[in-house]
Amino acid sequence: MIAAPNRWAEARQEAGRAIAALLVALIVAFVIVLSTSSEPAEAFRTLLTAPMSSNRTRGYWIDDVAKLTLTGLAFSLVFQARQFALGVQGQAYVGGLAAALVALSPVGLTPLAIPVGMLAAMLAGAAYGFLPGYAKARFGASEIVSSLMLNYIAIRMVNYAIRTQLAPPGTGQLTSPEFPPQAVFPAIVPGTRFDLGIVIALVAVGVVWFLLYRTAWGLKLRLVGHNAQFAEYAGIRANAIMVSAMTVSGAIGGLLGSVFVQGKAFGRIAIDFDGNLAFEGILIAIVARSKPLAVPFVALAYGYLRQGAQLMGMRSDVPMEMIAVVQALVILLVASQFTLPGRKALARLFGRKETAT
Amino acid sequence: MTPIIQASNIGKVYPGGTVANDAVNLTVMPGEVHAVVGENGAGKSTLMKILFGMEQPTAGTLRMEGREVTFPGPRAAIDAGIGMVFQHFSLIPTFSVYENVVLGAEPRAGIRFDRKKAISDVRALSEKFRLKVDPLPPVGAIPVGQQQRVEILKALYRNARVLILDEPTAVLAPQEVEELFVALRALVAQGRTVIFIAHKLPEVLAISDRITVMRGGRTVGEVIASEVTERSLANLMVGREVALRVDRSQTDGPLRCAVEGLRLVAENGVTLAEDLTLNVHGGEILGLVGVEGNGQAELLEAIAGLRQAAAGRIALEGAEVGTLSVLDRRGHGLASIPEDRLAKGLAPGATVAENLVATRLDGPRFVRRGILDLKAIRDQAVNLIERFSIRVGGPDFTVDTLSGGNMQKVVVARELAEQPKVLLVNQPTRGVDLGATQFIWKSITDARDRGAAVLLSSADLSELLALSDRLVVFYRGRIVAAFLNSDGLTPELLGSYMLGLEKQDPATLKAALR
Numbered sequence: 001m002i003a004a005p006n007r008w009a010e011a012r013q014e015a016g017r018a019i020a021a022l023l024v025a026l027i028v029a030f031v032i033v034l035s036t037s038s039e040p041a042e043a044f045r046t047l048l049t050a051p052m053s054s055n056r057t058r059g060y061w062i063d064d065v066a067k068l069t070l071t072g073l074a075f076s077l078v079f080q081a082r083q084f085a086l087g088v089q090g091q092a093y094v095g096g097l098a099a100a101l102v103a104l105s106p107v108g109l110t111p112l113a114i115p116v117g118m119l120a121a122m123l124a125g126a127a128y129g130f131l132p133g134y135a136k137a138r139f140g141a142s143e144i145v146s147s148l149m150l151n152y153i154a155i156r157m158v159n160y161a162i163r164t165q166l167a168p169p170g171t172g173q174l175t176s177p178e179f180p181p182q183a184v185f186p187a188i189v190p191g192t193r194f195d196l197g198i199v200i201a202l203v204a205v206g207v208v209w210f211l212l213y214r215t216a217w218g219l220k221l222r223l224v225g226h227n228a229q230f231a232e233y234a235g236i237r238a239n240a241i242m243v244s245a246m247t248v249s250g251a252i253g254g255l256l257g258s259v260f261v262q263g264k265a266f267g268r269i270a271i272d273f274d275g276n277l278a279f280e281g282i283l284i285a286i287v288a289r290s291k292p293l294a295v296p297f298v299a300l301a302y303g304y305l306r307q308g309a310q311l312m313g314m315r316s317d318v319p320m321e322m323i324a325v326v327q328a329l330v331i332l333l334v335a336s337q338f339t340l341p342g343r344k345a346l347a348r349l350f351g352r353k354e355t356a357t
Numbered sequence: 358m359t360p361i362i363q364a365s366n367i368g369k370v371y372p373g374g375t376v377a378n379d380a381v382n383l384t385v386m387p388g389e390v391h392a393v394v395g396e397n398g399a400g401k402s403t404l405m406k407i408l409f410g411m412e413q414p415t416a417g418t419l420r421m422e423g424r425e426v427t428f429p430g431p432r433a434a435i436d437a438g439i440g441m442v443f444q445h446f447s448l449i450p451t452f453s454v455y456e457n458v459v460l461g462a463e464p465r466a467g468i469r470f471d472r473k474k475a476i477s478d479v480r481a482l483s484e485k486f487r488l489k490v491d492p493l494p495p496v497g498a499i500p501v502g503q504q505q506r507v508e509i510l511k512a513l514y515r516n517a518r519v520l521i522l523d524e525p526t527a528v529l530a531p532q533e534v535e536e537l538f539v540a541l542r543a544l545v546a547q548g549r550t551v552i553f554i555a556h557k558l559p560e561v562l563a564i565s566d567r568i569t570v571m572r573g574g575r576t577v578g579e580v581i582a583s584e585v586t587e588r589s590l591a592n593l594m595v596g597r598e599v600a601l602r603v604d605r606s607q608t609d610g611p612l613r614c615a616v617e618g619l620r621l622v623a624e625n626g627v628t629l630a631e632d633l634t635l636n637v638h639g640g641e642i643l644g645l646v647g648v649e650g651n652g653q654a655e656l657l658e659a660i661a662g663l664r665q666a667a668a669g670r671i672a673l674e675g676a677e678v679g680t681l682s683v684l685d686r687r688g689h690g691l692a693s694i695p696e697d698r699l700a701k702g703l704a705p706g707a708t709v710a711e712n713l714v715a716t717r718l719d720g721p722r723f724v725r726r727g728i729l730d731l732k733a734i735r736d737q738a739v740n741l742i743e744r745f746s747i748r749v750g751g752p753d754f755t756v757d758t759l760s761g762g763n764m765q766k767v768v769v770a771r772e773l774a775e776q777p778k779v780l781l782v783n784q785p786t787r788g789v790d791l792g793a794t795q796f797i798w799k800s801i802t803d804a805r806d807r808g809a810a811v812l813l814s815s816a817d818l819s820e821l822l823a824l825s826d827r828l829v830v831f832y833r834g835r836i837v838a839a840f841l842n843s844d845g846l847t848p849e850l851l852g853s854y855m856l857g858l859e860k861q862d863p864a865t866l867k868a869a870l871r
Contacts, residue, residue: 215727215728215729216718216719216724216728218729219711219729220718222711223707223711223715226704226705227700227703227704227705229701230700230701230702231715232663233661233663233693234683234715235683235687236684236715
């Protein structure tokens, strides 16, 4: 008799846990809104409904989902190999710069602008992801430290390049000129940010899933992640796997950069363009338990709340600081090993038998 | 007489629904050595944790000297006079012996720690109970056997009247076991009570007065030690007839593994082993005897390719493998069952099927152009699960849902899925129940009979004596003796070489090494 473990039950349980945390976070958010706003009901309504209020805001949301999915994937991949490389932000910057250089070159005027830009971004990101991996394998450098430092270097260097080289001289602008239309992703819903980015993100989900669960490389990577000592003993070159995982993750990070600058939201490269979104992939990956197929769903929910909070900041009198507090609370509650307190009491209250887990 | 401890109808159901104890009864009389025996997973540890207040029973009552008691935590149990010595010691290596003993209950002079009194207290205690140990050196510097005494002293210092020892002999050489038993008898003679958890039956019979047998979370009987035999006890434990003998090798095969003048050095420059020379032929099991940490494990690592040799050579099938990778050596027909299955032998979070192919991800059988052949992987898993009777729901369950014995079977199944030429085995049955032990032994001897050269290291001398065709003894990184296995070879004789009390002269040694 061969049984299969009940994956659906597991997934439901995980989802239930995340949703319960979300609800608690919303309650706390409501308390905060109540104590800081003169029109709390209105402000809270904005938080919950604003992202759905128009095509434009829906576009914001989906645009965020695409980007959050990509960064979540990049983090999931290294987390599955149990490498705590935090370099997605830096990879997005070098990737964004590479895509911008392609878009602003003569290639940017041809139909090849989009694919070549993406490819250049992925190569740049991969190279940037390779560095901390190599440093760890060769010299034992902690990937946490080296990838974080490389982030700073990338952000500052790219900002510097934009300000001094790409911005039109003498204007004091902090962005490059707009890319030619051939180099900008086509919109799926015209006039919104709902563009090719989400398609790219979903394809990336499929590709990462396939790599992890259907290739020998992916199995080796997961075995290294489960137990590196065992992998070595089994004859898997754990170091090589680690470096390659960080390189592939870097390519996804680079692709994120291309989606940023070539997407409808920008269509050019600006300084500090990621608004720290690249970093929030850590949260996405943690909540999704580094499972690529769960990443877009987490991104969908988190992106909605993120947009809602931003719109609440713009449209209501809730102070910006409190918006950040609410966001941080959501992260804290969802990411922690959270179970609803008093579940037993509730179960008794509703007369249901507590089911053994 | 009132029993000092009486547990009646103890039940323990874990939140996950696992029933660890079910209507367990244990009656311990004051002044006796009471053994609790059973296979792994029989519920011994759970019962002991309940007695020590680390787990709360979900049913049943606990009485001490007739009065009903509940222990919300170990503190309450200690206050009631129960002490426990775990298999893994909880000692601070850099602290001295006496500091470890009094830690948390230090004698004071005013607000100052009264060191003089602590030292003299510990010295007095160690003399009273014949647990010889010097109070002054740091615990990290004394041998394991003495560390165990420190643990016992710790409990006695807190006035433990009932001492629970969890598998105390697992880490000891035979002579040390004898000393432990002397101390336990001294304890009992002075009115203390000892509960002794074990699964080595000869020891249980040697030390205990009465024995409670557990199986599958229940108590299946209480017997008087002098009235049972090893065999009847084993049958009671397992619930069926067991045969703990294996047949000796009949063949004398070709030289498969040769080690010559091998020297192994730790990263910090300390020599772990030197001058190791031995040959292993197809169709024989060479037992590596020694107290843990004397170089056996390191030798196996070096042969497997996980440790670089500082000098000397290793040859498999006549070909030198000194610089080859782990994978290349596996390609030469090497298989290896490592010491610690959770640390090295398995990826606990991965599925059984994935664990079973982990060593063969570069061959064409399971991978085509980099893509996994999921069907082949699954088929092989189903096949191996059946062949090695691994108890698991199916190939897609993760390994961490399995019991210790079944985890070990996964390791054995993977390594023996294809007949190896050289098989390295380290602690194959540590923490594995009797049924699985029998099966694993059979698997190893089957591999030998099909021509594998086996190097076996084990902390369990009876295992080495049962399986090995020849034995070499390690002491401080050197081979100090070699024997052909025969019925005349006793654990005591091996023990005297293991502890460095005796040494074979070079000529005898050389002759026996072949």
